[in-house]
Amino acid sequence: MKNRLRVLRAERDWSQADLAERLGVSRQTVNAIETGRYDPSLPLAFGIAKVFEKLIEEIFEPTDLHRLEK
Amino acid sequence: MSHVELGICGPSGVRPMKESGPDLILMGIGAAVFILAFAATGRALRAPGPSYALPFVAGSVAGLALAAWAVLRMWRRQDDAALMQAGMLGFIFFLGLYEKAPKGSPLALFAALLPLAPAALFAWSTIRIARRADELQRRIAQEALAFGFVVSLFVALAGAALEAAGLPRLNWVWMAGVLVLACGVGIVLANRRYR
Numbered sequence: 307m308k309n310r311l312r313v314l315r316a317e318r319d320w321s322q323a324d325l326a327e328r329l330g331v332s333r334q335t336v337n338a339i340e341t342g343r344y345d346p347s348l349p350l351a352f353g354i355a356k357v358f359e360k361l362i363e364e365i366f367e368p369t370d371l372h373r374l375e376k
Numbered sequence: 377m378s379h380v381e382l383g384i385c386g387p388s389g390v391r392p393m394k395e396s397g398p399d400l401i402l403m404g405i406g407a408a409v410f411i412l413a414f415a416a417t418g419r420a421l422r423a424p425g426p427s428y429a430l431p432f433v434a435g436s437v438a439g440l441a442l443a444a445w446a447v448l449r450m451w452r453r454q455d456d457a458a459l460m461q462a463g464m465l466g467f468i469f470f471l472g473l474y475e476k477a478p479k480g481s482p483l484a485l486f487a488a489l490l491p492l493a494p495a496a497l498f499a500w501s502t503i504r505i506a507r508r509a510d511e512l513q514r515r516i517a518q519e520a521l522a523f524g525f526v527v528s529l530f531v532a533l534a535g536a537a538l539e540a541a542g543l544p545r546l547n548w549v550w551m552a553g554v555l556v557l558a559c560g561v562g563i564v565l566a567n568r569r570y571r
Binding site for chain 2: 330331332334335337338343344346347350
């Protein structure tokens with residue numbers, strides 16, 4: 307799953323640690339999500355959307371959507 | 377700063393806080409003083425003639441008190457990672473200490489049960505870390521446990537097969553060590569995956 311976390315974070319001039327503190331997760335988790343190594347759970351994805359005041363689909367974009375459309 | 381309450385990841389992570397570094401050293405010094413004084417107490421009690429064990433008993437109590445004080449400081453700080461390390465160190469330090477005391481004496485019984493205290497501290501802090509871990513840390517722990525289980529299973533099967541083929545009987549106590557070691561390797565591997 308692709309995401310715009312790094313861009314949104316940079317726009318607000320937040321470090322990974324700042325975002326991690328806002329979300330109540332470790333910095334490692336923020337980094338893993340940003341690099342696409344880890345897809346967050348639905349509650350955490352909602353948390354991220356709330357922090358950035360956006361909709362989930364404005365932040366996350368599924369990469370294998372065509373599989374579902376078949 | 378606005379927070380989203382997800383109920384995950386507490387104040388302490390998997391690394392001890394900086395403030396707990398000196399306390400861990402103090403705990404180690406206290407434990408070392410206790411072990412040396414305890415061994416001297418055992419020797420004094422075993423020696424024939426008048427006993428001169430009292431100063432060593434006092435040294436043992438002082439060492440244990442210093443270690444306990446350092447642990448208490450980490451406890452108040454709620455530094456679970458430091459408490460886990462202190463528990464692990466204490467368990468290793470105190471294991472086998474009963475051999476230093478006269479066999480069957482109350483001192484030997486005390487020393488035999490002593491490693492249970494740091495083991496309980498280790499177990500309690502590990503559970504608290506697991507409860508406070510966020511979802512990625514939980515996944516890493518899950519993968520590490522799975523790795524540790526599979527590796528231990530293979531080692532146990534290999535050991536049993538070799539034993540059946542005629543190799544001398546093995547001491548299966550070391551299987552606990554294999555499991556801990558394999559889980560440790562699993563944590564390193566899983567952390568690398570999500571780095």
